[in-house]
Every structure is written in C-alpha cells, then in structure tokens.
C-alpha cells in the first residue's frame with residue numbers, strides 16, 4: 001500500500017526532512033542529488049532523529065554523536081553507530097514522494113546490503 | 125597466528141553487565157573523589173610516598189647505545205636531576221647530576237657521549253663515567269684528605285627488557301623484578317628488541333598526571349571522541365550497540381593490563397585500505413602480543429601498550445597539581461620495504477593526531493574538576509582499570525602495600 005510522504009520540492013538536493021505517518025516510526029527523507037531515500041529516523045545508537053542531522057553525500061550524520069548511515073542501505077558507516085537503521089522503498093509520482101510499502105526493505109537482503117562495505121566514498 | 129592468551133571457547137552468548145566488577149569485587153563500585161586531582165596535600169603524599177619510593181622508568185637502553193653515552197633526566201616532582209650513563213661493561217648507572225664541589229648541576233646537555241670525563245662548567249671538576257671524581261683543578265688548595273669520597277652520588281638503577289628504571293629511595297630493598305612481579309613475568313620473553321624507538325613527543329599539559337593517565341586507561345571513549353578516535357575501530361571490539369568491551373583485564377599487585385580484540389565489523393578507511401594493500405604483511409600480526417591492543421600500566425606512571433605490530437610507551441611526569449608532562453614514545457619493527465617505511469610514517473601521524481584529541485580532553489577534564497561542581501564522579505565496568513589504579517595509589521600512600 002503506497003503512502004504519501006511529501007512533495008519532492010520540499011526536500012531539496014542534499015537535504016533531509018522528517019515525516020510522520022500514522023502507524024509508522026518517524027521517517028527521514030533524504031535527497032541525494034535528486035535521488036530519494038527513506039529511512040527510519042531514530043538513530044540505532046541513541047535517542048536522536050537523523051532528520052536533524054546533516055546529509056553528506058550518501059550518508060546521513062546523527063546530530064548527537066556523529067554516527068553515520070548509508071542512506072541507500074541503512075548500514076552504519078561510522079562509529080559510534082553500529083547497528084543499521086531500517087530503509088523503506090519509495091517512488092516519485094508526479095512530483096510527489098510515496099513509501100511503496102510500509103514494511104522496511106526485506107530484512108535478509110537489507111542485512112546483506114548493510115554488511116557490504118560502501119563502494120562509493122562519501123562526498124565531503 | 126593466534127594471540128598469546130587467546131581463548132578457544134566461544135564468547136559469552138549473552139551480554140553480561142558488570143563482568144569485571146564481579147570478578148574483582150575488592151575494587152568496589154563507588155564514586156571517585158574530585159579532590160584527589162586538585163589537592164596539594166594529595167600531591168605531596170604522592171611525591172613522598174609514591175614517586176620518592178617507587179621504581180620509575182626514565183628511558184631505555186635505545187637512548188644510549190655505546191659506553192659513555194648518557195642522558196639527563198630531570199624529575200620535577202622529586203626536584204632531582206639525574207645523569208644516566210652507559211658503563212664500559214654495558215651496564216647502566218644513574219647518578220645525581222650534581223657536582224660534589226659546590227652543588228652545581230653538572231651536565232646541562234639533554235644527552236650525548238662523555239668525552240673522557242664529565243666536566244663541571246663552574247670550576248672544572250671532572251668525573252669518570254663510573255662517577256668517580258678524577259680531576260680537581262688546584263686540588264692541593266682543598267682540605268679533603270681523599271677525593272675518592274667525592275664521586276657522584278649513585279642512584280639505584282636497574283634495567284628490565286631494555287627499560288631503565290631508577291629508585292630514589294636509597295634505603296629501599298625491593299628489587300625491580302620484585303616490583304614488576306607478575307607483569308614483568310608476563311612480558312619476560314617478549315621480543316622488545318624487534319621494536320625500534322621511532323618517535324618521541326613530550327607534551328606539557330595543564331592537567332593532573334592522574335587525569336591524563338586515567339583518560340588513557342580506558343577505551344569507553346574510543347568510539348565517541350571525534351573526529352579521529354572512532355577510526356581506531358580496527359583494534360577495538362564493541363558489542364552490537366557499538367560499546368567497547370574489554371577482552372581481558374588482569375591485575376598484578378598495583379600493575380594492570382587491559383586488552384581489546386579486533387572489531388570484525390570495522391570497515392577500513394580508504395587510507396587504511398590503501399596501506400593494507402601496499403604492505404599486507406605489515407598488517408598481519410607479527411609480534412606475540414597478548415591481544416591486538418594490550419595496555420599495561422606499570423605503577424605508578426608508566427604505560428607499555430601494544431597496538432597491532434607497534435608499541436607505544438607513556439610516562440606521566442607530574443610537574444605540579446595541575447601540570448604534567450606526558451612523554452610518548454612510538455616503537456615500530458624495522459621496515460623491510462619502502463612501503464613499510466611509508467606505512468610507519470602514516471601510523472605515526474595518525475596516532476599522534478589521535479593523541480592530540482586526548483590532550484585537549486585531559487585539559488578540559490582538569491577544567492571541569494577544578495570547578496569542584498561535583499564532589500565526586502562515577503565509573504562504569506569498562507573503567508575498572510581506573511578503579512584499580514586509584515586503589516593501588518591509596519594503598520601506597522596509606523602504607524598498606526608498602527614494601
């Protein structure tokens with residue numbers, strides 16, 4: 001079931017935005033050079049929202065201890081964060097962004113992806 | 125290769141908290157007082173009962189090398205200057221660096237080789253490498269019967285694995301081996317000779333010496349201190365939440381070691397990956413260390429730590445209650461290729477930068493403590509080493525463990 005997240009114009013390239021939907025954890029929408037990624041917003045390390053953090057290339061940095069996550073896979077790429085955060089599939093239709101499935105990306109695949117070292121070094 | 129002391133059994137299935145305080149209940153769980161980092165009275169007791177009576181590491185035989193080679197070691201907390209000299213038979217002997225004539229500081233150079241005699245700059249009295257007074261200009265005009273009584277005053281000196289120790293307590297009877305006890309034993313056969321002193325940094329910092337030592341004596345801060353510490357991940361295992369977990373902690377009298385295993389989940393930085401690709405051999409363990417990271421505290425103020433294939437030593441030299449010189453020495457195996465030489469240079473720069481982060485932290489800690497905002501502070505299980513150190517210090521001061 002697709003659910004509306006936001007107007008893509010509300011998340012310019014290089015920015016993040018928090019979205020709250022009924023029945024789902026807080027989400028963070030990340031715009032990496034026009035490509036959208038949606039993750040569970042709560043940092044896997046502590047009590048902080050990644051939506052308040054900086055987007056650096058394809059990594060989002062937690063505002064509390066600067067742990068980082070690859071927004072494409074949810075993998076933790078910088079300590080102290082170690083566990084991944086859930087990622088959600090999304091689609092753009094007519095300038096609007098939707099989560100395609102309220103369940104996070106299949107966990108086996110996600111875990112495999114998250115364990116793989118990042119091939120693209122983050123932009124600074 | 126396996127690490128010495130590595131255990132065959134599987135890691136504990138379920139995370140258990142308070143692992144070390146349950147193993148060492150005598151170390152307690154209470155807070156640690158602020159005043160012990162600030163009080164002059166505490167400092168004076170540390171001087172009189174600990175530094176004045178303990179074996180202190182003042183350098184290594186790598187600082188010498190040939191008969192007659194010497195270095196001068198000023199120990200501010202004890203108000204002494206020592207002249208440490210390699211003897212003709214290879215032994216090392218320390219003397220008070222004080223001329224017997226009028227008490228001038230004899231040698232002013234930090235190090236060098238004795239040109240036959242150590243000559244005093246004031247009136248030219250000359251001493252042999254063995255401390256004997258050999259030359260007295262206008263000797264007949266003095267009134268002493270025998271200049272044999274006027275040699276340099278020797279200080280008890282012993283060498284362990286190339287590390288030179290002195291003990292200023294002329295009446296003390298404890299040998300260096302007895303002092304190092306189990307810790308000395310555990311490193312007895314370690315091939316220290318394969319490691320060469322490569323770099324030395326002496327950092328003067330506005331912090332109590334115990335603030336600096338304590339801050340190094342734990343790895344709880346490693347994943348957190350930004351921006352560089354968290355990239356030390358390779359050698360610092362953590363649980364699923366990213367919290368460091370000691371692989372081992374052991375205590376021999378006042379000395380301790382804590383160890384950390386490698387972190388299999390750590391993803392090397394691009395620079396690390398490049399170095400590993402250039403000299404894969406160098407990244408594999410070569411030395412029989414107890415663990416990928418092993419940090420030994422030799423009471424009272426020395427650290428011998430192994431990190432991968434390198435060794436670093438620290439000496440924390442108190443200058444005053446809130447001033448310390450943190451002496452840092454990096455040792456590496458002899459490079460076999462140019463790539464290894466470059467790798468060592470990179471490791472050095474990286475570790476140096478990490479320690480700069482620590483230094484800023486030490487001074488910030490002192491600022492916080494000095495405010496006396498809180499009468500005490502708390503320690504967690506991963507900081508058990510700090511508890512152990514302070515307990516040993518208290519025991520020395522109260523005389524409970526005096527030998």
Ligand code: FES
Nearest residue numbers: 043046062065067
């Ligand atoms: S809470 Fe996000 S890194 Fe600690």
Ligand code: FES
Nearest residue numbers: 344345489492501
């Ligand atoms: S968190 Fe340890 S001193 Fe503040």
Ligand SMILES: [Fe+2]
Nearest residue numbers: 339340353482
């Ligand atoms: Fe540190």
